Every structure is written in structure tokens, then in C-alpha cells.
Amino acid sequence: MPSSPSSIFRLELQATGENDTTWGTKTNTNLQLIEQGAAQWTNVNITGSGDYTLTATDYTTDESRSFSLNLTGLLTGNRTVIAPAVGKPYIVVNNTTGAFTVSIKPVGGASVTIPQGGALLVAVNTSAAVAAVNRVGLGLGTASLINVGTSVTEIPDVSIADARYIRVNATVSAALNLAGTVNVTGALNPSGGVSATGQINSVPVTATFSTSTSLNFSLGNNFIVSVSSAGTFTQPSNLKAGQSGFIWIYMTTAAAIAYTSGVWAFSNRTVPINSTSVGSVNVLAYAVRANASTVDATLLTNVG
Numbered sequence: 542m543p544s545s546p547s548s549i550f551r552l553e554l555q556a557t558g559e560n561d562t563t564w565g566t567k568t569n570t571n572l573q574l575i576e577q578g579a580a581q582w583t584n585v586n587i588t589g590s591g592d593y594t595l596t597a598t599d600y601t602t603d604e605s606r607s608f609s610l611n612l613t614g615l616l617t618g619n620r621t622v623i624a625p626a627v628g629k630p631y632i633v634v635n636n637t638t639g640a641f642t643v644s645i646k647p648v649g650g651a652s653v654t655i656p657q658g659g660a661l662l663v664a665v666n667t668s669a670a671v672a673a674v675n676r677v678g679l680g681l682g683t684a685s686l687i688n689v690g691t692s693v694t695e696i697p698d699v700s701i702a703d704a705r706y707i708r709v710n711a712t713v714s715a716a717l718n719l720a721g722t723v724n725v726t727g728a729l730n731p732s733g734g735v736s737a738t739g740q741i742n743s744v745p746v747t748a749t750f751s752t753s754t755s756l757n758f759s760l761g762n763n764f765i766v767s768v769s770s771a772g773t774f775t776q777p778s779n780l781k782a783g784q785s786g787f788i789w790i791y792m793t794t795a796a797a798i799a800y801t802s803g804v805w806a807f808s809n810r811t812v813p814i815n816s817t818s819v820g821s822v823n824v825l826a827y828a829v830r831a832n833a834s835t836v837d838a839t840l841l842t843n844v845g
Contacts, residue, residue: 546599553600583607590618616641626667634660762786773799785828816843
């Protein structure tokens with residue numbers, strides 16, 4: 542009875558009493574082929590398009606016996622790699638070029654796609670190829686690369702204790718319950734009500750006073766201004782309708798303060814006079830009108 546191939550690795554199964562003088566050589570070959578099936582990395586150039594059938598040769602090295610298949614070459618169309626219809630696992634790496642797909646399947650069976658630049662652990666059986674783990678995105682699709690850093694396009698490098706940030710332009714459609722300190726840098730625009738059982742504060746922004754001072758309202762709601770010479774509060778920049786807050790005016794010298802008419806609006810249409818006493822504090826409470834150009838204000842003078 543002559544030798545016959547095994548069903549999966551196509552090893553030479555020798556008949557009793559056969560190959561009297563070559564039995565050892567053939568056995569060594571079989572052991573080497575088993576190694577290939579368990580651990581061999583084989584480069585397979587699949588340049589072109591359409592079907593590519595892996596070589597499958599009895600008793601000798603071939604492509605389909607290898608455990609790992611590194612697919613290379615320039616694709617000119619979608620490519621399907623066809624393996625023997627036997628139960629066998631493969632690690633399939635898609636290192637091809639060209640904007641086309643690569644898939645693998647058994648003869649006459651269903652295929653699975655290997656993403657370009659990715660690697661799949663594939664189980665092939667008599668009727669289909671089934672993907673187990675995808676190196677690209679863990680099977681969740683193509684993963685993007687993003688750096689850790691401090692810019693808006695990077696992931697902030699923070700500890701678990703500091704993980705209290707919401708990304709820029711985040712949208713929350715349900716109730717948002719936050720325990721602990723929440724630091725918001727930039728605009729917070731809730732479409733529903735906001736309630737809090739703890740403290741809410743807006744840290745004052747220090748601003749420089751000059752002969753013509755335009756506060757930048759995008760920096761905050763509350764401001765601290767030290768006056769060392771006479772000057773005028775002109776129209777603030779980046780006004781938002783409904784924005785309100787306080788401006789603490791510290792007098793470091795006896796100087797007159799004016800307000801641009803038509804921008805700052807006071808009770809009875811009368812501009813109040815700030816205390817000019819050195820060391821005194823004037824407090825300006827304000828709210829921006831719906832037209833986002835007029836600032837209604839009330840001045841408390843010499844409060845400290």
C-alpha cells in the first residue's frame with residue numbers, strides 16, 4: 542500500500558513496511574512540515590486582482606500549510622485568497638498596497654476581509670473563514686492615532702483624580718450629575734436648567750486699566766481692575782446677551798473714571814461718579830442686554 546497524505550498538513554503517511562531505507566528522511570520531512578504549520582511565517586505576493594489560490598502540495602513546503610501569511614504586492618482590484626477547505630487557523634497580515642480589499646476563504650466557502658495594514662487571526666473550516674481578533678481597532682474598525690498633550694486635538698495627560706474634563710463642544714442630551722470640582726474653560730451653554738447643591742464661582746479676571754479700556758468678556762464674568770491713571774471704560778469685546786457679573790475697581794491713585802455713552806447704561810440715565818479716594822474700592826454690577834451691545838450697570842462706590 543503506497544503512502545497517502547494527511548488531511549490537514551498533507552504529511553506523508555507511510556504504509557507498513559514501506560520506505561525501508563528512506564523512512565527516517567521522510568519522517569524528518571514530516572516533522573519539518575509540522576513546524577511550518579505551527580509557526581511558519583510565509584511572504585505571499587498577491588499582486589493583481591481576483592482570486593489567488595494558495596499553493597497546497599503534498600509532502601513538501603507550500604503556502605497554505607504556513608501558520609502566518611504576510612500578504613504583499615500592489616493590488617489592481619479586490620483580491621480573494623483561497624485556502625484549502627480544511628479546519629486550520631491562520632494569522633493573516635495585509636501589507637498590500639492599492640485601494641482595494643483583501644479577503645480570505647476556503648475553497649467554495651464564505652470569506653472574511655483583512656483590513657489593509659491590519660492583521661487577523663482567522664479560523665478556516667470546510668465552509669467559511671471566521672475572524673477572531675483584528676489588530677486594527679480590535680475588530681472595531683480602523684483606529685485613529687491621537688497624541689497625548691495640551692492642545693484641543695490631543696488627549697490631556699491627567700491622572701484619574703483629575704479626570705473631570707468635558708471635551709470642547711461636547712453635547713450632553715441627558716441629565717449630567719457631577720460630583721466634585723468641575724472646571725469649565727470656555728463657554729458652557731446648557732439648553733435646560735442648571736441646578737447645583739454646592740458652590741458655583743467664577744474666578745475674577747485681572748485686567749489692566751488705561752486711557753481706553755475694553756474688557757474682554759470672553760475671558761470671564763468677573764473682573765478686577767486696578768486704576769493708576771484716569772481713563773474710560775469703552776465697549777467690552779465679545780459681549781453675550783444675558784452675561785452678568787461684577788467688576789471690582791481698585792483705586793491706587795486719585796483718578797477720574799468715565800464710561801462710553803450708549804454702551805454703559807445706568808439708572809436714570811445718569812453716569813455715577815466713582816470714589817477717587819486712594820485705597821477705595823468701587824464695585825460695578827452689570828448685565829448685558831439682549832441686543833448684546835448695551836451693558837446695564839449699577840455702581841457701588843467706596844465699599845472698602
